[in-house]
Amino acid sequence: MITVGFVSSKSFGIVVVAGLFFLNAFLLFSGTLRFDRSESLSDVIETQKKRIEELELHGNATRTENRGVDIDKKKALIGGKQRNRKAFLAIGIPTVFTHNEYIWTTLDSLLAQMSDQDRADVIIIVFLADFDAHRRSETSRRARHDYALHLQSGLIQIVEAPKSFYPPLDDLKTNFGDAKERVRWRAKQCLDYSFLIAYSHGLANYYLQLEDDVIASADFISAIREFVAMQTKPWIALDFSELGFIGKLYRDQDLKRLAEFLKFFYEEQPVDYLYRYFNAILTQKKPISRTPSLFQHIGTKSSLAGKVQQRVDRHFSDASRMYDSDNPPASVTTSIDEFARYLAALAYGKAAGFFWGRPPVEGDTFRVSFQSKVVLRRVVVETGNREHPADVLRYGRLEVDVAAACRRFRSVGEFRGGRVDVTWDKADQKEAVKCVRIYVTGAQDTWLLIREIAVWIK
Numbered sequence: 245m246i247t248v249g250f251v252s253s254k255s256f257g258i259v260v261v262a263g264l265f266f267l268n269a270f271l272l273f274s275g276t277l278r279f280d281r282s283e284s285l286s287d288v289i290e291t292q293k294k295r296i297e298e299l300e301l302h303g304n305a306t307r308t309e310n311r312g313v314d315i316d317k318k319k320a321l322i323g324g325k326q327r328n329r330k331a332f333l334a335i336g337i338p339t340v341f342t343h344n345e346y347i348w349t350t351l352d353s354l355l356a357q358m359s360d361q362d363r364a365d366v367i368i369i370v371f372l373a374d375f376d377a378h379r380r381s382e383t384s385r386r387a388r389h390d391y392a393l394h395l396q397s398g399l400i401q402i403v404e405a406p407k408s409f410y411p412p413l414d415d416l417k418t419n420f421g422d423a424k425e426r427v428r429w430r431a432k433q434c435l436d437y438s439f440l441i442a443y444s445h446g447l448a449n450y451y452l453q454l455e456d457d458v459i460a461s462a463d464f465i466s467a468i469r470e471f472v473a474m475q476t477k478p479w480i481a482l483d484f485s486e487l488g489f490i491g492k493l494y495r496d497q498d499l500k501r502l503a504e505f506l507k508f509f510y511e512e513q514p515v516d517y518l519y520r521y522f523n524a525i526l527t528q529k530k531p532i533s534r535t536p537s538l539f540q541h542i543g544t545k546s547s548l549a550g551k552v553q554q555r556v557d558r559h560f561s562d563a564s565r566m567y568d569s570d571n572p573p574a575s576v577t578t579s580i581d582e583f584a585r586y587l588a589a590l591a592y593g594k595a596a597g598f599f600w601g602r603p604p605v606e607g608d609t610f611r612v613s614f615q616s617k618v619v620l621r622r623v624v625v626e627t628g629n630r631e632h633p634a635d636v637l638r639y640g641r642l643e644v645d646v647a648a649a650c651r652r653f654r655s656v657g658e659f660r661g662g663r664v665d666v667t668w669d670k671a672d673q674k675e676a677v678k679c680v681r682i683y684v685t686g687a688q689d690t691w692l693l694i695r696e697i698a699v700w701i702k
Contacts, residue, residue, distance in 0.1 A: 337371065350455075454490055463596060480522075484539060574592065
């Protein structure tokens with residue numbers, strides 16, 4: 245049985261407990277992630293024990309003492325205000341002065357893709373991660389000027405950490421062949437994330453980790469809500485980007501443990517590895533990813549001096565919905581084999597997304613079952629997209645069924661050029677419909693991409 249929790253203590257026992265946590269994670273990830281090319285996990289744990297014993301023997305236990313994540317949130321908050329009620333989502337963004345040209349693009353992108361309703365139920369926490377007080381002041385000054393209204397409403401909060409939160413960043417363990425400066429940079433990054441996550445604990449039902457050089461897709465908040473609602477099995481983290489620690493969503497209840505985990509192992513691994521170990525400890529062995537991704541990395545300048553990065557999320561899409569439809573609540577199922585995480589429900593959701601599947605054969609179906617019967621005004625189905633124009637439905641029809649069991653469908657339209665558009669007037673459609681179905685009337689060699697299913701009701 246795996247116990248999930250950490251105990252703040254000066255004693256050596258915490259090292260053993262945490263080592264066992266790491267061991268559990270490693271066993272789950274056996275063969276996929278390694279501490280170092282030349283070390284086994286047991287070597288790492290033993291080395292860490294010896295290092296801590298040596299520090300304590302020489303009267304320098306600061307590194308082992310300063311592992312807690314209890315922080316004074318009122319002192320940490322230097323811009324904006326805390327809201328009186330718990331939000332749906334807290335978005336954490338650490339930033340440094342060298343990324344000053346990026347953070348404003350990131351904030352503008354997030355705000356542009358939020359509705360007024362979203363803004364009332366979201367908090368964006370910008371963590372000023374520079375040790376240099378002047379640099380923090382400069383970033384804070386511009387944020388206060390450019391985003392005054394959002395700071396006043398509590399939508400944006402600016403925070404900073406006391407220097408006392410950070411354990412020593414010298415004499416760090418080196419691995420992966422990294423230079424000392426890079427080891428220090430990545431260790432501080434783990435601690436930055438730890439502080440930001442600890443501050444965010446309790447502010448919202450969910451926490452989303454971003455970086456300060458990303459842009460967001462259209463209606464990303466709705467996409468997150470829908471993807472959370474789609475989950476039918478237990479989960480620890482949901483991925484909305486394939487890159488690093490970008491776009492990772494956690495429940496509020498797991499934040500303190502995650503913050504403690506990152507702080508305890510800050511010198512062992514980059515944060516991109518540590519969060520995966522944390523997920524594994526809590527029994528999520530594989531990522532649960534939404535495709536298309538919701539966030540794209542745009543920065544080329546790293547916060548590590550001299551490092552240039554060209555990271556691009558291959559699955560990002562900034563496409564928005566073509567239609568402003570009603571799309572009443574419904575479940576979506578299909579007999580067509582889904583490819584990767586291009587799930588059937590993504591074609592029907594209000595946020596941008598699409599279904600992508602293997603070549604359909606005659607008799608395959610794609611069904612939308614409404615929670616309650618509805619009277620239809622119009623249904624449009626679009627297949628294929630700009631990147632995959634050939635992946636359209638070549639042979640098919642649109643059908644509806646009024647019975648609750650959805651077993652006696654009748655045809656209402658044929659696909660032409662990969663799309664169907666059916667409109668009902670009052671005389672045509674008086675009965676309430678329970679299901680709408682795409683029925684494949686012939687096999688095809690190409691895959692099928694359903695870009696959007698738009699439904700309007702009376």
